[in-house]
Amino acid sequence: MQAVAWWSPRLWAAHLIALGCVGAAIALGLWQYDAWEAHRAAERVDLTNAEPEPLTDVLGPDEPFPTKHVGRPVTVEGTWLPEGTVLVSGRETDGEDGSWVVTPLAVDGPDEAAIPVVRGWLPGVDPESAPPPPTGTATLVGWLQPGEGTGAADEDPTDDVFPQVRIADLVQRVDVDLYGGYVVVDPAATEEAGGRNAGTADLGPATLDQLPPAGTFTAWRNIAYAIEWWLFAAFALFLWWRFVRDATAVRREPTAPDDEARAVGSSP
Known part of the structure; x- marks a missing residue:
């Protein structure tokens, strides 16, 4: 057949x-x-739009970073430590390369633990072009982020430009302990909440790099x-x-x- x-x-x-x-x-x-x-992305964004909570209610100075609070809005009050100001390179905004401007904010007083604050974005990587760091006390609203640890090498450890927001590197610039995370200032929320001296003048807004994880189910x-x-x-x-x-x-x-x-x- x-x-x-x-x-x-x-x-x-x-x-x-x-x-x-x-x-x-x-x-x-x-x-x-x-x-x-889409549902998971929406859940992650929802947390970044939640009502801000006091930083001290979410994270303590000696506590490991709580993963569930990645991207959570927090309110922070403290005293600026301008001597700890650095730039973090490799931050792109609208296709333009630039840097984050980071200044520590001592939460419970100038001699207490501080949290690094990303005040805003600056085109280029020249520390001389950055506006003067703020001084005195401040109240601001921002998103809580864990410290970065990509392993990127710092080509010049003697300058004020870092390749990432690594807490172990930033702590060498100040005489106080640092929290195990950092805060990205939200200028709109800070203004709405009546914040003051947030250090965002003459800087562009920094974009949020790390969103919170979606729930398992x-x-x-x-x-x-x-x-x-x-x-x-x-x-x-x-x-x-x-x-x-x-x-x-x-x-x-x-x-x-x-x-x-x-x-x-x-x-x-």
Whole structure:
């Protein structure tokens, strides 16, 4: 019996049905996956828009950084330590390379632990172009961030330009302990809350680099549905392969009794 070719018109319907089922299942799975990502992104942004909490209620000077509070808005009151001001390079805004301007703020007094504050963004990496650091006391609102630790090397440890906001590097510039994180000033929220002396004058706003993590079970139904649709696509492919394999397999014709006897009689 002659085998049926895979491209035979007799199998076109099977090919089209399989293509439609697999394509639809993959598309629906991608749709659910996009919904999963969108829900998680929305949850992360929601925390950055929450009501600010006092820094001291969220993080203590000797406490490890709480991961669940990444990106949380906090209010900070304290005294500026202008001698600890540095630039952090490699911060791009609207396609333009620039730097963050960071100044520590002593939370419970000038001799107490301080938290590094990203006051704003500056084009370029020249410390001479930065406005004078603020002095005196301040009240501000900003987003809490964990210290960075990418391992980037500081090409010139003697200057006032750092490659990242690393607490171990910043603490060498002041005579007090530092919190295990830093704050990015939110100028709009600071003004709305009646903050003062936030040190943002003549600086552009700094963008938030690290958003809070989404909950483990956020939008879990969407990702479960996505996996379910992709499994259906795999099953449809398997059924198509089995059907086409069986349809194209060579089948032997049944042998007639006379033919069998003739074959036996002719044998030596």
